[in-house]
Amino acid sequence: MRSSKKVVHLTSVHHPYDPRIYHKECLSLHEAGYDVTLIAQEAPEGQKETPIKHIPINSYSSKLKRMIQGSWEVYRIAKKEKADVYHFHDPELMMIAWLLKNKRNTVVYDIHEDFVTSLIKKDYLKKSIKRLIKISFRTIEGFFTKNFKKVLAEKYYSEIYPEGHWVLNYPTVNEQFLQHDRSNQPIEKKLLYTGNVDVQRGAHIHPEIPNIHQEVEVHFIGKCPSRYANEMKEIAGDHQDRIHITGIDRFVEKEDIEQAYLSRNWLAGIALFPPTEHYLKKELTKFFEYMNAGLPIICSNFDRWKEFIDQYQCGIAVDPYDETAIHDAIEYLIQNPNEARQMGLNGKKAVQEQLNWQTQANRLIELYDEWTT
Incomplete structure (x- = not known):
């Protein structure tokens, strides 16, 4: 039964009430009957009553500390949850997601942006350095995410991840x-x-x-x-x-x-x-x-x-x-x-x-149903 399936969304970067992660994906999966938990930083304005279980992690002023200590904290908490699906939203979590993967669960890599393009857009970087960054990241990403399912927030990401599935960032009709x-x-x-x-x-x-x-x-x-x-x-x-x-x-x-x-x-x-x-x-x-x-x-x-x-x-x-x-x-x-x-x-x-979240929520739920059967 779908209702017995436990889903954990992971982010060390995004706000816990991020529109895509919380308002769209977590709530839609919850409404479809999945048992949804979100591991994310505590909201600066404080926790609010929600139908989604939120396990807060520490915030770090240093990006390096967040990537190392924050990722390890996410891993320790997530492992205890013993989820059927781990759905992560930040490239810096790909290594801990790889550690969470086993034969009995599904790991989903949610690609919000073209991370490499974003990473190398700095004008002060030489072309040779940009090329090295791109090749290095794609190699590391390819190794760690080989056995992950991928959902794509943008259509053109299919050029980079042809095996990915569109779950586009359309709005919820208000x-x-x-x-x-x-x-x-x-x-x-x-x-x-x-x-x-x-x-x-x-x-x-x-x-x-x-x-x-x-x-x-x-x-x-x-x-x-x-x-x-x-x-x-x-x-x-x-x-x-x-x-x-x-x-x-x-x-x-x-x-x-x-x-x-x-x-x-x-x-x-x-x-x-x-x-x-x-x-x-x-x-x-x-x-x-x-x-x-x-x-x-x-x-x-x-x-x-x-x-x-x-x-x-x-x-x-x-x-x-x-x-x-x-x-x-x-x-x-x-x-x-x-x-x-x-x-x-x-x-x-x-x-x-046409361009509304419900069309994408239906796609996401169909994918989850297929992946957890």
Whole structure:
């Protein structure tokens, strides 16, 4: 029986209430009848009542200590659980996951990002060093994960892991969003960015917007290191009063981000990222979240992104370094509120009918049922 199967999710890096790990995968498996435990760091804001058993581990200020001591702590706790399935989310845990693997259990490697591309994107690394890092990591990864099942958060990861199974990071359809009617209130001249803030995610581009368009504000809701917050204010210069950041040096929970979507009648969700190997290929999770909330999107015009925006008619794609194009996209939405609302409705419809987590939850549960039979 499925209900007797014990599943343990492992992470030493992610927040215990991470949207993919906790809100999507753990809760979906729990609702399907699996006995689910999560081993993760303790939430800085404290534990909350949940249907998922959470075993907290220590937090480490040093990345090296986390990788060594934290991984060993995860292993000691996980081994005692004697799970039918161990599902881990961080490459640094692959060695302890290998130690947990035996003939009677299943180990699942959940690949959230193209880790190698992320690792070698530092400009200061020489090409020869980047090549060595890539070859070394792939060799180590191939050895330790050979007998693991793999689930992939992005379609293009199949190029790297052809044996992997897609469980895409689509959003959970939000009932409040379904009931939220943007048509009966004026659209505000406010742009929204949600999620983690860093340079690869536009931290040096988005704060230029108040300089580019004199009427709009830009609101950031998500974890933002203080050094980036300071840099963003500097970039905005005399217009920094139109930059608003919620989440400086702290995790912002999914529920708080969802409430932010409902708090105003936003003009658009933004994702003006610089071109990097990872994002040029990726279907951005942020797109699905903006679409879920009924917001049009203003994003970089990477081929894959523009193709997505055109397919669903849900926004405007522009050159992230073309100030005139950015200004004109913002101005178009301001001057054409009906078209802006229609873009939002098109995106919401696509999420409700196709691009939603329930389709992926069904895939995950089918995989688990197959792997634990």
